[in-house]
Amino acid sequence: MSNMLMIQKPLMVIFxxxxxxxxxxxxEYTNAMKRAKTEDKPVVIYxxxxxxxxxxxxxxDVLFDKEIKKTLSEQTIYxxxxxxxxxxxxxxxxxxxxxxxxLLDPAGKRIISIPGYxxxxxxxxxxxxxxxxxxxxxxxxxxxxx
Numbered sequence: 001m002s003n004m005l006m007i008q009k010p011l012m013v014i015f016x017x018x019x020x021x022x023x024x025x026x027x028e029y030t031n032a033m034k035r036a037k038t039e040d041k042p043v044v045i046y047x048x049x050x051x052x053x054x055x056x057x058x059x060x061d062v063l064f065d066k067e068i069k070k071t072l073s074e075q076t077i078y079x080x081x082x083x084x085x086x087x088x089x090x091x092x093x094x095x096x097x098x099x100x101x102x103l104l105d106p107a108g109k110r111i112i113s114i115p116g117y118x119x120x121x122x123x124x125x126x127x128x129x130x131x132x133x134x135x136x137x138x139x140x141x142x143x144x145x146x
Contacts, residue, residue: 026086
């Protein structure tokens with residue numbers, strides 16, 4: 001009987017933590033979508049896992065770059081979503097691997113999903129694509145063609 005209680009207690013703690021963290025992530029997502037419309041800014045959603053070494057590398061090498069951080073904060077609505085705590089949002093975007101970046105227009109229409117690590121120079125081009133609103137007339141791949 002004591003073994004059963006030892007198992008149930010951690011499960012209860014995990015369940016409570018899920019209940020606490022999921023609404024916060026949902027509220028953050030909802031608020032970001034409202035801000036995108038109001039401010040007429042595209043949305044960058046970065047799905048990551050704290051257990052993913054490619055996510056760690058993308059954070060360190062790309063997303064923490066001063067120029068990229070500035071562009072993300074000034075030109076876009078940027079959301080970092082931990083897939084371990086916001087599973088429903090990850091499911092909504094059909095995220096199957098990490099990292100994954102989703103680009104959305106200010107109305108929340110999905111532009112493209114980019115799975116995997118994105119090198120710094122390529123990520124800067126993705127931000128140029130968004131900043132110039134090129135998604136209105138061409139795909140990202142057309143924009144990136146030489």
